[in-house]
Each structure stands twice: as C-alpha cells, then as structure tokens.
Amino acid sequence: MTQHCGLVAVIGAPNAGKSTLVNALVGQKVAITSAKAQTTRARLLGIALEGDAQIILADTPGIFAPKRRLDRAMVAAAWEGAQEADALLLIVDTVKLRRHELMPLLETLKDRPERKVLVLNKVDAGAKEKLLQLAQEFTAEVTFDEVFFVSALTGDGIPELKSWLARLMPEGPWHYPEDQVSDASERLLACEITREQLYRQLHEELPYDAAVRPEAYTQRKDGSVEIRQQIVVARDGQRAIVLGKRGARIKAIGEAARKELTEVLGQKVHLFLHVKVEENWAETKDIYEEIGLDWVK
Numbered sequence: 450m451t452q453h454c455g456l457v458a459v460i461g462a463p464n465a466g467k468s469t470l471v472n473a474l475v476g477q478k479v480a481i482t483s484a485k486a487q488t489t490r491a492r493l494l495g496i497a498l499e500g501d502a503q504i505i506l507a508d509t510p511g512i513f514a515p516k517r518r519l520d521r522a523m524v525a526a527a528w529e530g531a532q533e534a535d536a537l538l539l540i541v542d543t544v545k546l547r548r549h550e551l552m553p554l555l556e557t558l559k560d561r562p563e564r565k566v567l568v569l570n571k572v573d574a575g576a577k578e579k580l581l582q583l584a585q586e587f588t589a590e591v592t593f594d595e596v597f598f599v600s601a602l603t604g605d606g607i608p609e610l611k612s613w614l615a616r617l618m619p620e621g622p623w624h625y626p627e628d629q630v631s632d633a634s635e636r637l638l639a640c641e642i643t644r645e646q647l648y649r650q651l652h653e654e655l656p657y658d659a660a661v662r663p664e665a666y667t668q669r670k671d672g673s674v675e676i677r678q679q680i681v682v683a684r685d686g687q688r689a690i691v692l693g694k695r696g697a698r699i700k701a702i703g704e705a706a707r708k709e710l711t712e713v714l715g716q717k718v719h720l721f722l723h724v725k726v727e728e729n730w731a732e733t734k735d736i737y738e739e740i741g742l743d744w745v746k
C-alpha cells in the first residue's frame with residue numbers, strides 16, 4: 450500500500466472550535482476544549498487516519514493581537530504550525546463570527562501558497578440561511594480550494610472533510626505509528642487536562658495566565674501512574690481562589706482532572722496538585738519550555 454502523509458494547520462479566531470474539530474477528525478480526545486477563549490496554549494498535534502493517509506493536524510492556539518510575551522509566544526507557535534503545512538484549514542464560528550479577529554486571518558491567508566480549505570463550523574447552532582452568504586463573502590476574499598459546512602460537535606460534515614483532506618496528503622511514509630493519536634507527551638497532556646479543569650471550575654475568577662507545570666510522572670509497579678503538578682499563579686489572592694475554602698476548590702479540581710486522566714490514559718491515576726505563587730512566571734523562560742512553548746523575545 451502506498452502511504453500518504455501530510456500536515457494540516459488549523460487556524461481560526463479564539464473559540465471557533467479548533468480543538469473540537471481536531472478531536473472530531475481524530476476520533477478521540479487529544480486537544481483540550483473549553484468554553485473560555487485561548488485555552489489552547491501548547492501546540493498539540495492530532496493525528497487522523499483515513500485509508501492509506503495519515504493527516505497530521507496542528508491544533509494552533511487562537512491567533513490574536515499579541516501584547517505580552519506570553520501572547521507573542523502563542524502566536525509564534527500558531528504560525529510555526531502553518532509554515533510547513535500541506536494545507537491551511539480556516540475554521541469559522543458561524544454563530545459568533547468575531548470579525549475583528551477573523552478579518553486579519555483572511556488577510557494573511559490571501560498571500561499564502563498552500564492549499565486552503567474553509568470550514569464553517571457550528572452549523573447545528575446557527576441560522577442556516579446565512580451560511581451560504583458567509584461562504585460567498587469569504588470566498589470572495591480568499592481563493593479557497595473547498596468549503597465545508599460542519600458541526601465539530603455533532604460530527605455533521607466531518608467524514609466528508611476528512612476524506613477530502615486525506616486526498617490532499619502527499620505520497621510519503623507515515624510519520625507516526627498507527628496507534629498514536631497525539632505527539633504531546635502524556636505528561637503535557639495531563640497538565641492540559643488539569644488546566645482545563647481550572648478554567649471550567651473557576652471561570653472568570655481566574656485570569657488566563659495561570660499555568661500548570663509537570664513535576665513528576667511516575668509509573669508505579671501496580672500499573673497505576675503517579676502524577677505531580679504545580680499550578681502557578683501570579684498573586685497570593687489567586688492562590689486563595691484556587692485553593693478555595695479549606696482547600697475545597699483544589700480538591701474538586703484535582704478530583705475532576707483525575708477522573709478524566711484515568712479515562713484518557715486508561716490506567717489508575719494518583720494526582721497531586723500544589724499551588725505556587727510566582728509573580729513573574731509569564732516572564733520566566735523555563736516555564737515556557739515546560740508547558741510546550743518556545744521562548745519569544
């Protein structure tokens with residue numbers, strides 16, 4: 450069998466549904482999704498298989514006007530994903546367009562040499578009439594090779610998109626073994642899962658500049674895994690919020706994260722979290738490396 454293999458960069462405004470789409474294409478959870486914007490910090494890859502084709506998906510962080518160093522690092526990670534790609538996939542939230550974030554992306558896409566595909570997402574939730582109109586508007590701006598209407602959530606339109614992407618993949622050996630769905634190491638994925646719970650359970654109380662760092666990841670003889678992580682926040686007040694009354698909050702976060710980890714890893718998990726205040730963590734080089742980002746000056 451001749452193998453095909455290629456890279457698809459997934460680009461979109463924050464919250465457009467990139468992570469959900471990658472998960473839907475891969476067929477299982479690899480990237481972290483949440484209702485809060487900009488949760489995708491590390492550049493996680495999803496790997497989808499379709500016939501003889503391996504489709505490597507770069508699930509890029511939301512691209513937005515970078516101000517602080519952390520934001521710039523996220524943008525750099527996003528475009529790094531796009532530079533080596535065989536195709537660029539622009540995903541658009543058809544319910545909440547976020548034009549101010551979408552337009553610069555369309556502008557940048559115009560001049561790029563790669564094949565381009567427009568994915569209009571969340572068709573389950575929006576007004577059907579405006580979909581064609583949106584497609585027309587965007588294809589007038591950028592020459593897309595194909596347009597798909599999908600719901601990453603329900604899976605509607607996903608098989609069609611997947612087989613189209615598969616046909617685009619150049620001939621070449623697979624880069625990853627058949628059973629691998631993500632190249633993010635399990636310890637990093639474990640941190641992402643905890644971070645997702647932090648956002649889920651604290652909502653607006655916590656600014657998005659909290660990080661989860663891996664400390665230890667040890668396979669125990671009894672077949673379980675011991676995971677130790679540090680939650681880094683910038684101020685004492687934030688630490689108190691994460692801990693909650695008598696530690697109730699951190700306990701709930703740990704419990705939910707542990708449950709999900711057990712499911713994802715398929716083994717028993719012992720999870721230990723502790724919260725650390727580090728005022729300038731967003732300016733600290735080591736932390737970037739630990740959470741899977743390159744340091745950007």
Ligand SMILES: Nc1nc2c(ncn2[C@@H]2O[C@H](COP(=O)(O)OP(=O)(O)OP(=O)(O)O)[C@@H](O)[C@H]2O)c(=O)[nH]1
Nearest residue numbers: 464465466467468469483486487489511600601602
């Ligand atoms: N109704 C509906 N909701 C969706 C669909 N796809 C994604 N969502 C929701 O939209 C929100 C954002 O989805 P994510 O996949 O986290 O978005 P993202 O683009 O990866 O977000 P960032 O990492 O912040 O850039 C989540 O609450 C999803 O459940 C869809 O097809 N239909």
